[in-house]
Amino acid sequence: xxxxxxxxxxxxxxxxxxxxxxxxxxxxxxxxxxxxxxxxxxxxxxxxxxxxxxxxxxxxxxxxxxxxxxxxxxxxxxxxxxxxxxxxxxxxxxxxxxxxxxxxxxxxxxxxxxxxxxxxxxxxxxxxxxxxxxxxxxxxxxxxxxxxxxxxxxxxxxxxxxxxxxxxxxxxxxxxxxxxxxxxxxxxxxxxxxxxxxxxxxxxxxxxxxxxxxxxxxxxxxxxxxxxxxxxxxxxxxxxxxxxxxxxxxxxxxxxxxxxxxxxxxxx
Numbered sequence: 001x002x003x004x005x006x007x008x009x010x011x012x013x014x015x016x017x018x019x020x021x022x023x024x025x026x027x028x029x030x031x032x033x034x035x036x037x038x039x040x041x042x043x044x045x046x047x048x049x050x051x052x053x054x055x056x057x058x059x060x061x062x063x064x065x066x067x068x069x070x071x072x073x074x075x076x077x078x079x080x081x082x083x084x085x086x087x088x089x090x091x092x093x094x095x096x097x098x099x100x101x102x103x104x105x106x107x108x109x110x111x112x113x114x115x116x117x118x119x120x121x122x123x124x125x126x127x128x129x130x131x132x133x134x135x136x137x138x139x140x141x142x143x144x145x146x147x148x149x150x151x152x153x154x155x156x157x158x159x160x161x162x163x164x165x166x167x168x169x170x171x172x173x174x175x176x177x178x179x180x181x182x183x184x185x186x187x188x189x190x191x192x193x194x195x196x197x198x199x200x201x202x203x204x205x206x207x208x209x210x211x212x213x214x215x216x217x218x219x220x221x222x223x224x225x226x227x228x229x230x231x232x233x234x235x236x237x238x239x240x241x242x243x244x245x246x247x248x249x250x251x252x253x254x255x256x257x258x259x260x261x262x263x264x265x266x267x268x
Contacts, residue, residue, distance in 0.1 A: 032189070032212075033209075033210075035212050035213070049124060050169060050170070050221075050223050050224060051122055051223070052119055052122075052123075053224060054104050054105075055101070055102060056101075056149065057100070057149040058101075058108065058146070058148070059099055059145070059146050059147075060110070060130075060144070061143070062134060062138070062141055062142070063144075064138045064141055065139075069137075073138075073141075075111055102119055106118060106119015107119070113134070123145055123169070127143055150167075151165050151166060152176050152222050152224070152228065153226075155228070155230075156187070156228075156230035156231060157186050157188070157232050157233075158181065159180065160180045164176070164180070170221065171221070172221055173194070173207060173209070173214070173219060177209075186232050187230040187231075187232070188230060188232065188233045189208070189210050190209070192207045193229040193230075194222070195226065195229070196226050196227075205219055207219050
């Protein structure tokens, strides 16, 4: 009986140490911006602009003091919905603004101006181009451009993985993680993968958000269609290897030891 008791004591001790080893996480693996006091901010951070990519849907609206002059530069479509009431059928038209899809070569077809190259340009550069070209026809044109399908995807060890639309065309890595309700405790914070397409070529980039200098990196601001992947840390991987029921096994073993102890005590 004493041999069995000793055996269970050793097993319990081993499982307890194993559980503590996999469960512990150091501060440097979890806390963000650890050296932020030594980081200098970049003054040109507010000048960041994304570049237009193929498959972007652009809303381009041209206005002028005389609205009639601007009409040829705005494509409009009318969607018709049928409504039936008793024995009558009526059609109601709703005017909507036409969007411009950027093709695989970075071009759009624009009224009056024809085919224009916008891929690889920033919003400011496109506005300058439109002002120069439309300025030939309209004095002081007002032009508004925005991407209507800007989105990013976040998956891996986050609390709410998914694809998120972005209305502002400007989002930081931290804001994207906040939209996914932050990393789980098992997320690897020092090796976040950002998959980004640049000029038709996918790039793979790693960011360490435990060190504050990532704020000045090219990946602090995200581009449209960026994909973020948060790897599981070694605790999660090792825990999966050992099994999720380690704590249960320790509890059962402790219960058995307690029972054996009571039996040994009562026999003595």
